[in-house]
Amino acid sequence: MCGIFGYIGSDNGIHYTLEALQLMEYRGYDSAGIVFEEEKAFTLIKTVGKVAELKKTVNTRVANTTSSKALGHTRWATHGIPCEKNAHPHQSNDGSVVIVHNGIIENYQELRTELVAEGYSFISDTDTEILVNYIEYMAQKEGGIKQGLVRALQHVKGAFAIALMSTRDTSSIYAMRRGAPLLLGIGKGEYFLASDMCAFLQHTNDVIFLDENELVTLHDTEYSIESLYTGERIDKSIESVDFDIQSAQKQGYAHYMLKEIYEQPDVIEQSLIGKLSDGKIVLSHLPKEQPPRIHIIACGTSYYAGLWGKYAIEELAGIPVEVEIASEFRYRKKALDKNTLVLAITQSGETADTVAGCAIARELGCKTMAICNVVGSTITRMVDTVLYTQAGPEISVASTKAMTSQMIALLCIALHYSSNRESEQYREYIGGLQHLASTVRDILPQTEKIARQYAELCKDKKSFFYLGRGYCYPLALEGALKLKELTYIHAEGYPAGEMKHGPIALVEKSLMTIALLFDDEFGEKTQSAISEIQAREGQVIAIAPLGLVTTADFEWHLPKTVDLLQSFIMLPALQLLSYSIACLLDRNVDMPRNLAKSVTVE
Ligand code: AGP
Numbered sequence: 068m069c070g071i072f073g074y075i076g077s078d079n080g081i082h083y084t085l086e087a088l089q090l091m092e093y094r095g096y097d098s099a100g101i102v103f104e105e106e107k108a109f110t111l112i113k114t115v116g117k118v119a120e121l122k123k124t125v126n127t128r129v130a131n132t133t134s135s136k137a138l139g140h141t142r143w144a145t146h147g148i149p150c151e152k153n154a155h156p157h158q159s160n161d162g163s164v165v166i167v168h169n170g171i172i173e174n175y176q177e178l179r180t181e182l183v184a185e186g187y188s189f190i191s192d193t194d195t196e197i198l199v200n201y202i203e204y205m206a207q208k209e210g211g212i213k214q215g216l217v218r219a220l221q222h223v224k225g226a227f228a229i230a231l232m233s234t235r236d237t238s239s240i241y242a243m244r245r246g247a248p249l250l251l252g253i254g255k256g257e258y259f260l261a262s263d264m265c266a267f268l269q270h271t272n273d274v275i276f277l278d279e280n281e282l283v284t285l286h287d288t289e290y291s292i293e294s295l296y297t298g299e300r301i302d303k304s305i306e307s308v309d310f311d312i313q314s315a316q317k318q319g320y321a322h323y324m325l326k327e328i329y330e331q332p333d334v335i336e337q338s339l340i341g342k343l344s345d346g347k348i349v350l351s352h353l354p355k356e357q358p359p360r361i362h363i364i365a366c367g368t369s370y371y372a373g374l375w376g377k378y379a380i381e382e383l384a385g386i387p388v389e390v391e392i393a394s395e396f397r398y399r400k401k402a403l404d405k406n407t408l409v410l411a412i413t414q415s416g417e418t419a420d421t422v423a424g425c426a427i428a429r430e431l432g433c434k435t436m437a438i439c440n441v442v443g444s445t446i447t448r449m450v451d452t453v454l455y456t457q458a459g460p461e462i463s464v465a466s467t468k469a470m471t472s473q474m475i476a477l478l479c480i481a482l483h484y485s486s487n488r489e490s491e492q493y494r495e496y497i498g499g500l501q502h503l504a505s506t507v508r509d510i511l512p513q514t515e516k517i518a519r520q521y522a523e524l525c526k527d528k529k530s531f532f533y534l535g536r537g538y539c540y541p542l543a544l545e546g547a548l549k550l551k552e553l554t555y556i557h558a559e560g561y562p563a564g565e566m567k568h569g570p571i572a573l574v575e576k577s578l579m580t581i582a583l584l585f586d587d588e589f590g591e592k593t594q595s596a597i598s599e600i601q602a603r604e605g606q607v608i609a610i611a612p613l614g615l616v617t618t619a620d621f622e623w624h625l626p627k628t629v630d631l632l633q634s635f636i637m638l639p640a641l642q643l644l645s646y647s648i649a650c651l652l653d654r655n656v657d658m659p660r661n662l663a664k665s666v667t668v669e
Contacts, residue, residue: 068459069155069169070094071249072139072266073230073240075285076257080137083259085125087266088118088141093316093323093462094169094262095143097443098154101125102165103134107237109165113154136240138230140167143460144442147192157196159203160187163234164212166199169262170227170247171340171457178223198223202231212236217282220245220295226340230260240285243295244277251275251283251290253305258285264308265315275303322656324463324553328642331471332508335635337457338475339500346497348482352452357484358408358434363390364424365412366666368466368548369473373412374541376477379631383496384484393420394669397427405432412477413437414461414469415665416444425449438476440469454480463657464664465552467642470545471635478631499629507635510626515643517623521608522647524621525579531558532573532580532605533641534566534596536589538631543583546641552659553649563589563596574605581644582619584611585633594618610640 070091074080084101099121100113112128114120118141140155147153155167175194178201187200206215212233226246242249242260252259252267252274259267264274277283280295292301310319320326342348361380363373370392377388397420409428413421416439425446428435435450440458447453456472485493531550535543544560551558561570563582582597584590597607597619609619612627625636649656
């Protein structure tokens with residue numbers, strides 16, 4: 068997730084752009100850049116690091132320059148590591164077109180091949196540089212930038228929001244969205260384009276919410292919007308919004324955590340782009356042959372995602388999987404077969420114990436791989452292969468959407484290595500995956516509503532058990548962690564079958580148990596754990612698919628989906644329950660006490 072911005076008007080676009088990028092830095096902050104027009108020529112300045120670096124460079128290089136037209140970008144890398152050449156804006160080979168882009172061009176390889184055949188070359192590793200040259204190539208063929216842009220965007224596949232300028236028409240800025248946010252701010256004789264309204268709210272509250280494939284032309288002091296496919300003019304209503312900047316950065320949500328929980332359907336969609344085609348999951352950069360065994364190392368929530376992945380990979384691919392906490396792995400006297408694939412799971416790519424584990428795996432001569440959310444982070448530069456999760460920056464310390472993206476990545480690995488890709492079960496999973504994002508999107512509001520009701524019941528409890536079997540066991544561990552880190556209430560995740568081996572001694576009226584069940588062979592067995600708890604006056608909330616009846620004191624039913632995909636419906640319920648209790652207890656939701664977003668020390 069990156070932040071793009073464009074300005075056209077009588078004021079200084081350079082100043083407005085730098086200010087806007089600072090306000091959108093939460094969307095991505097590994098590099099930033101600006102381009103502005105001056106006497107029909109473009110000046111591009113790009114820097115690695117935060118927007119403050121860019122500001123410093125701009126103020127040094129072009130201190131007293133003003134410009135009526137400017138574009139800016141703050142990057143969260145998805146293609147190509149964070150470095151100056153990969154930072155946006157990007158410029159066509161002939162310098163005539165400049166662009167800022169948020170999103171992913173799915174058919175960039177096809178476009179690249181076509182352009183190389185026409186003599187184009189590329190400096191960066193990004194899909195964006197291919198896009199800007201493709202637009203310029205089409206502008207040449209069509210005899211104008213707007214015609215070329217229309218033709219190019221009709222051919223490009225993927226989810227993106229773009230803004231661009233061309234020396235062929237230096238009085239205009241063009242922009243369009245398809246699957247990524249883009250708003251048009253209407254000022255007095257000036258216009259703002261931005262991924263997020265927080266970028267321009269201090270200048271105007273009048274906003275046009277653009278829809279897919281609506282081509283925007285900003286031309287001096289006018290704007291027009293037309294359909295990319297019919298060319299017909301579109302009259303959009305101008306909304307007057309009353310967000311302040313802070314709430315706009317959270318897109319109206321009370322906390323980043325809630326915003327990131329609601330981003331999970333988008334994350335599921337983004338995570339599948341380029342992996343799901345013709346009814347098959349294909350991870351093109353993974354070897355086709357199965358590794359003999361996989362040893363997962365991770366910490367915290369990422370470790371629980373790994374435990375969940377063990378069940379999926381063993382069930383669907385038949386590959387033996389071990390999962391180990393990285394801080395144990397790094398010191399244990401281990402007998403690791405060097406044919407083992409060591410798979411590090413990490414949102415940040417900087418967790419000290421996981422970094423150390425990767426180094427040890429390499430010393431042992433093992434093949435190494437990472438599932439990571441931060442392009443160019445330390446761990447991604449240590450391993451042989453990286454599977455990037457497309458979760459975008461996760462601002463809240465408590466990990467939510469990152470875990471969903473890690474589970475999607477693990478499921479994709481399981482399906483990629485699946486031993487029977489023609490089976491009914493494989494087809495069921497692919498079908499379930501294709502609808503998963505919309506299913507989760509549909510259930511979130513109701514799930515939040517129920518979570519808030521149960522939070523009232525739970526907020527004064529002093530201790531919790533989270534129980535589950537099979538896929539529900541890692542989810543129970545994660546549910547307990549979310550409760551601990553957000554509400555500071557003690558909670559333990561446990562395999563439901565383990566209760567009678569000691570923990571049941573803790574059961575009494577004051578203990579609340581959250582029992583997680585799927586409608587599978589484990590469901591009945593978890594029911595017996597519920598009965599054992601109730602027989603000792605413990606209270607139980609059962610979270611289960613619609614139609615599964617239990618004896619629990621309270622039943623929280625969720626829509627039913629395909630087997631293990633039920634996990635993606637259940638996880639938000641656990642996140643929202645902890646979030647809701649934390650709100651009632653007035654905790655610091657986005658930055659809980661004692662916690663850091665990335666534990667870069669032992
Ligand atoms: C989860 O809510 C925590 N923020 C924490 O457990 C986190 O998952 C853990 O520190 C691992 O971080 P990583 O994924 O960046 O390696």
